[in-house]
Amino acid sequence: MKAWVKQGLLYALPEGGLHPKLLTHAANPLPVHLSGDIYRIFFSARDAFNRSSIGAVDVDIVSRQIVHEHAHPFFEHGPKGSFYADGVSIGNCYVVDDTCYMLFMGWQNPAGGHWRGDIGRLTVRPDLSLALDTAAPLLGSDPVDPISLSYPWVMELSPGRFKMWYPSTVTWSAGNGEMLAVLHTADSEDGHRWVRRGLGVPYELGRAQAFSRPNVQGNPESGYEMWFSYRGDGRSSYRIGYATSPDADHWQLRLDEVGIDVSPEGWDADMIEYPFVFDHAGERYMLYNGNGYGKTGFGIAVLRDPDEAGA
DSSP: OOEEEEEEEEEOOOTTOSBTTBSEEEEEEEEEEEETTEEEEEEEEEOTTSOEEEEEEEEETTTTEEEEEOOSOSBOOOOTTSTTTTBEEEEEEEEETTEEEEEEEEEEOOTTSOOEEEEEEEEEOTTSOEEESOSSOSBOOOSSSOSOBOOOEEEEEETTEEEEEEEEEEESOOSSSSOEEEEEEEEESSSSSOEEEEEOSOOBTTTBOEEEEEEEEEETTTEEEEEEEEEOSTTOOOEEEEEEESSSSSOEEOGGGOOOOOOSSSTTSSOOEEEEEEEETTEEEEEEEOHHHHTTOEEEEEEEOHHHHTO
């Protein structure tokens, strides 16, 4: 069984932040390839009121050197009353008819009510600037997802077959001190209009019942792998989980095979979450957050065989 070998903290916002909208956190890292070993890594950062906007940093992921730190947000949370008024948490990018889209969870935190989310979409222009695709959610609440939606991931499985995985809240309290937020799926023939299919990945009460930010890699020949954040009860913090599927429809949890856990000490000793797995130059990398839901920044790990990992 392969294991993830941590390469250390890759980036954290400087003390005092970069901008009033980029004061703390560097959560939900999303890499976009620029050239060579350089990636622009978008992330969700917060202002003084915990509202998240999108920042970015350019990084050489092989040497793990910061190439350029962008001082201004690429996209800010929305105005009062919008579905993303209280934050933007990014998922992944996908392409439809030569247009690249970036998915996000739009946060609402109403006075006197519980926070909740809907799924939105940004257009990624050729210069990598971002623009809201539509003022309405791409997916909002409905009878399949009546409470809250979050952290979407879309993949084109084959021409004319797109699939989305996203957490959907079933209840804020499952009776064990933890919410029940499970991974739902939706299908699309064109990448724009979606048919919701309900539960897509199994869950286990008390062990893995609060999911966030799924990440899927694979193909029909080799099968599919999924990484995600999960919690099991109200006393536990996030961990990174793992599941496999032969066809992207039927999944089996393999939590004991994930190959990465919290560190004994340091920036990722209390929790690890929000993974993003991608391949570059023959290597498989994972970006992930640590303590405080991204408050301590994001790190990078490389997948290795047991002998290389020191197992």
